[in-house]
Amino acid sequence: xxxxxxxxxxxxxxxxxxxxxxxxxxxxxxxxxxxxxxxxxxxxxxxxxxxxxxxxxxxxxxxxxxxxxxxxxxxxxxxxxxxxxxxxxxxxxxxxxxxxxxxxxxxxxxxxxxxxxxxxxxxxxxxxxxxxxxxxxxxxxxxxxxxxxxxxxxxxxxxxxxxxxxxxxxxxxxxxxxxxxxxxxxxxxxxxxxxxxxxxxxxxxxxxxxxxxxxxxxxxxxxxxxxxxxxxxxxxxxxxxxxxxxxxxxxxxxxxxxxxxxxxxxxxxxxxxxxxxxxxxxxxxxxxxxxxxxxxxxxxxxxxxxxxxxxxxxxxxxxxxxxxxxxxxxxxxxxxxxxxxxxxxxxxxxxxxxxxxxxxxxxxxxxxxxxxxxxxxxxxxxxxxxxxxxxxxxxxxxxxxxxxxxxxxxxxxxxxxxxxxxxxxxxxxxxxxxxxxxxxxxxxxxxxxxxxxxxxxxxxxxxxxxxxxxxxxxxxxxxxxxxxxxxxxxxxxxxxxxxxxxxxxx
Amino acid sequence: xxxxxxxxxxxxxxxxxxxxxxxxxxxxxxxxxxxxxxxxxxxxxxxxxxxxxxxxxxxxxxxxxxxxxxxxxxxxxxxxxxxxxxxxxxxxxxxxxxxxxxxxxxxxxxxxxxxxxxxxxxxxxxxxxxxxxxxxxxxxxxxxxxxxxxxxxxxxxxxxxxxxxxxxxxxxxxxxxxxxxxxxxxxxxxxxxxxxxxxxxxxxxxxxxxxxxxxxxxxxxxxxxxxxxxxxxxxxxxxxxxxxxxxxxxxxxxxxxxxxxxxxxxxxxxxxxxxxxxxxxxxxxxxxxxxxxxxxxxxxxxxxxxxxxxxxxx
Numbered sequence: 001x002x003x004x005x006x007x008x009x010x011x012x013x014x015x016x017x018x019x020x021x022x023x024x025x026x027x028x029x030x031x032x033x034x035x036x037x038x039x040x041x042x043x044x045x046x047x048x049x050x051x052x053x054x055x056x057x058x059x060x061x062x063x064x065x066x067x068x069x070x071x072x073x074x075x076x077x078x079x080x081x082x083x084x085x086x087x088x089x090x091x092x093x094x095x096x097x098x099x100x101x102x103x104x105x106x107x108x109x110x111x112x113x114x115x116x117x118x119x120x121x122x123x124x125x126x127x128x129x130x131x132x133x134x135x136x137x138x139x140x141x142x143x144x145x146x147x148x149x150x151x152x153x154x155x156x157x158x159x160x161x162x163x164x165x166x167x168x169x170x171x172x173x174x175x176x177x178x179x180x181x182x183x184x185x186x187x188x189x190x191x192x193x194x195x196x197x198x199x200x201x202x203x204x205x206x207x208x209x210x211x212x213x214x215x216x217x218x219x220x221x222x223x224x225x226x227x228x229x230x231x232x233x234x235x236x237x238x239x240x241x242x243x244x245x246x247x248x249x250x251x252x253x254x255x256x257x258x259x260x261x262x263x264x265x266x267x268x269x270x271x272x273x274x275x276x277x278x279x280x281x282x283x284x285x286x287x288x289x290x291x292x293x294x295x296x297x298x299x300x301x302x303x304x305x306x307x308x309x310x311x312x313x314x315x316x317x318x319x320x321x322x323x324x325x326x327x328x329x330x331x332x333x334x335x336x337x338x339x340x341x342x343x344x345x346x347x348x349x350x351x352x353x354x355x356x357x358x359x360x361x362x363x364x365x366x367x368x369x370x371x372x373x374x375x376x377x378x379x380x381x382x383x384x385x386x387x388x389x390x391x392x393x394x395x396x397x398x399x400x401x402x403x404x405x406x407x408x409x410x411x412x413x414x415x416x417x418x419x420x421x422x423x424x425x426x427x428x429x430x431x432x433x434x435x436x437x438x439x440x441x442x443x444x445x446x447x448x449x450x451x452x453x454x455x456x457x458x459x460x461x462x463x464x465x466x467x468x469x470x471x472x473x474x475x476x477x478x479x480x481x482x483x484x485x486x487x488x489x490x491x492x493x494x495x496x497x498x499x500x501x502x503x504x505x506x
Numbered sequence: 507x508x509x510x511x512x513x514x515x516x517x518x519x520x521x522x523x524x525x526x527x528x529x530x531x532x533x534x535x536x537x538x539x540x541x542x543x544x545x546x547x548x549x550x551x552x553x554x555x556x557x558x559x560x561x562x563x564x565x566x567x568x569x570x571x572x573x574x575x576x577x578x579x580x581x582x583x584x585x586x587x588x589x590x591x592x593x594x595x596x597x598x599x600x601x602x603x604x605x606x607x608x609x610x611x612x613x614x615x616x617x618x619x620x621x622x623x624x625x626x627x628x629x630x631x632x633x634x635x636x637x638x639x640x641x642x643x644x645x646x647x648x649x650x651x652x653x654x655x656x657x658x659x660x661x662x663x664x665x666x667x668x669x670x671x672x673x674x675x676x677x678x679x680x681x682x683x684x685x686x687x688x689x690x691x692x693x694x695x696x697x698x699x700x701x702x703x704x705x706x707x708x709x710x711x712x713x714x715x716x717x718x719x720x721x722x723x724x725x726x727x728x729x730x731x732x733x734x735x736x737x738x739x740x741x742x743x744x745x746x747x748x749x750x751x752x753x754x755x756x757x758x759x760x761x762x763x764x765x766x767x768x769x770x771x772x773x774x775x776x777x778x779x780x781x782x783x784x785x786x787x788x789x790x791x792x793x794x795x796x797x798x799x800x801x802x803x804x805x806x807x808x809x810x811x812x813x814x815x816x817x818x819x820x
Contacts, residue, residue, distance in 0.1 A: 036778060038546070038588050038589065039588070039589060039590045041590075044590075045546075046544070046545065046546025046547065046548070047546060047547075048547070119556060120553060120556045120557070120560070121552075121553070122545075122546060122548060122550055122553055124550065124552055124553075125548065125550040125552065125553075126548075174590070175590065177590050178590065178591065192599070192770060193589050193591065193596060193599065193770065193775075194770045194774050194775065194778060195672070195673060195768075195770035196672075219672065219768070220768070221671060221768045222765065222768075223765065223766060223768075225655060226655070226658065226670060226671050226766060226767075226768065229655075229658045229659065229662055229663050229670040229671070230662075230669075230670040230671055230672075232662075232663045232670075233658075233662040233663050233666055233669070233670045234666070235662075235669050235670055235671075235672065388538075388781070389781070390537075390538035390543040390781065390782075390783055391537040391538045393538065393542060393543065394537055394538040394539050394542065394543075395537075397539070397542060408547075409547060420548075427548070427549045427550065427551050428548075428549060
């Protein structure tokens with residue numbers, strides 16, 4: 001059959017048009033990160049921004065939702081044993097890793113054991129109560145615990161629950177992070193250190209119907225002004241953590257949208273109450289009345305307005321006031337300068353002096369300055385000591401400080417926000433706080449799974465620890481995101497990580 | 507000439523040994539336990555202990571130094587504990603970026619600084635001279651990060667002509683590469699141009715008042731010939747030294763500029779490494795740039811001979 005030359009060219013043009021349509025349909029999301037992630041191995045990883053990239057690369061056994069509830073991801077259902085010492089999980093069928101390997105109960109066992117045994121693992125502590133993992137059948141695992149451990153599910157909703165391909169992990173050893181192979185919606189393409197991380201859609205993802213963007217390029221840009229400039233000039237589609245002071249202008253720009261949610265972490269002031277001899281040499285560390293006066297001299301709303309341009313939620317505990325586990329018996333105290341003065345007089349130190357150490361971050365410095373001015377009215381004489389972050393941490397660890405402005409990124413379960421900080425001799429207990437009564441409550445709160453019962457325990461804890469004030473909690477920052485209006489389907493989650501499921505770029 | 511070269515090269519060895527000791531020793535003065543910093547937010551005591559052992563932090567300082575030197579002599583600069591990548595690979599990855607940026611900046615600096623210096627010396631105390639001095643003063647007194655951010659706001663956000671930050675390899679897309687580098691190179695070159703202008707000017711003024719220039723003029727040579735052929739050659743010597751020193755400084759990383767424009771070069775590498783106490787990276791990069799700096803100085807000395815053969819080497 002002979003075809004007319006014209007019809008052939010029409011066909012050709014049609015084919016070309018189809019081809020270009022297919023090419024232009026390739027969508028890439030350019031994502032501005034506030035820092036450069038560390039190694040991309042869920043077992044070894046340590047940074048917050050790394051978890052943002054993992055949200056695209058590596059699925060977890062379970063996830064958390066907007067209300068911090070645990071929802072299924074790789075595990076479809078789970079059940080606790082009667083003694084709360086074993087958790088049995090059903091693994092989603094027909095899930096494969098990016099190298100085509102099957103994700104089954106054996107792979108889950110491999111991963112949990114890798115987290116527990118790999119040299120340098122950062123997950124070992126999180127999974128400390130896990131003793132053994134049994135493969136009940138190809139789609140069922142049982143995680144056995146040495147003692148009941150309520151925060152386990154929340155741990156499995158983070159890096160400890162991320163699953164990597166056993167075959168790839170065994171082959172790469174401790175170099176796995178250079179080329180991670182997981183089972184998430186996107187697979188790893190390349191990484192140029194400090195420049196970019198590129199991932200592309202995994203075509204066999206179990207939930208591919210929810211994935212609409214072909215590629216994501218993560219670009220670490222530390223300076224928030226430059227990150228914003230990139231968004232405004234169209235080189236980025238999405239940025240995390242724009243500066244709160246830039247929000248009003250962004251709001252008036254019709255090209256962009258802003259999302260926010262209160263974080264699960266907190267900003268607070270840690271007080272040296274027993275970390276070193278210095279604690280006893282300073283009225284603030286020595287006398288709980290002085291600490292109470294210090295807290296009463298603070299106007300938290302004012303701090304949020306000045307230090308964060310209003311982008312924060314006032315709080316006085318390790319969890320935000322809207323959290324299920326917020327202890328209602330200890331509400332946010334109102335500022336009361338007269339009472340603060342009276343307490344200081346009672347303690348015999350009407351003008352206590354102390355040094356407030358702060359990392360050189362802009363948030364930290366502003367908090368320190370506002371606090372200094374506020375407590376002055378009650379009689380406190382505060383000296384600010386701005387110290388580079390790593391150095392400040394070292395000084396805090398050695399107890400070479402009076403008070404320290406320190407933020408915590410937060411964990412989904414309240415245990416992650418308080419156990420290591422208030423527990424005697426725990427790694428993050430910079431205050432040097434140590435009280436057997438508190439340890440008892442903390443340990444008990446780990447063994448109880450019933451929410452109402454746990455709430456009661458946290459109320460007991462609040463009644464003691466918030467009175468002793470090893471940490472004066474100030475506020476919970478708002479996670480802020482700014483993005484082009486072409487992007488839709490973004491769901492803010494309080495852990496600050498960006499879920500890629502449902503995101504669409506038009 | 508050959509003997510001179512050998513002598514100069516031999517002198518580099520003790521210099522480098524001294525430099526390596528200095529780098530290693532100074533770094534130990536940094537406060538903060540690197541293992542604690544690298545262990546991340548959770549600071550699991552097991553992880554801290556593991557990192558401490560991996561970095562030989564429990565061993566005495568001289569022993570640690572020998573561990574490091576042993577590796578260096580075998581071409582192994584250690585491994586970045588944060589990125590889990592050999593330091594050598596990181597250097598090889600960042601070097602072309604920094605080299606390109608530095609070369610671009612120096613070209614800009616030379617093409618602004620030297621002609622301006624000549625003009626202001628030749629047209630001394632005229633409007634030309636004052637204008638050139640004003641430009642130089644502006645270049646010297648404008649902070650890099652400020653100029654960088656202002657340029658981003660103007661050329662990227664407002665006009666949309668250039669990308670706000672980032673880097674594209676020239677092998678991937680040359681046009682995009684140049685577009686990405688023109689602002690940071692200008693910011694860097696602008697400050698150096700000012701220094702070069704001032705030095706060219708004073709060197710030219712000195713040379714122009716010397717006897718041989720008067721002789722050249724007396725012979726009836728054209729003013730253009732006197733300036734470009736006779737005076738400039740001699741005047742360029744201090745400028746070459748300075749250019750080499752500035753290039754060396756640029757190689758050790760234009761810290762602020764790379765940070766503002768998010769250029770993944772040496773400057774960004776070293777700043778992030780210092781803040782994260784990634785010792786192997788800091789040591790490796792500093793040793794590498796120190797070596798490059800010393801070699802550049804040697805090259806500058808050799809360049810004098812080429813520019814002015816009257817300088818004899820012994």
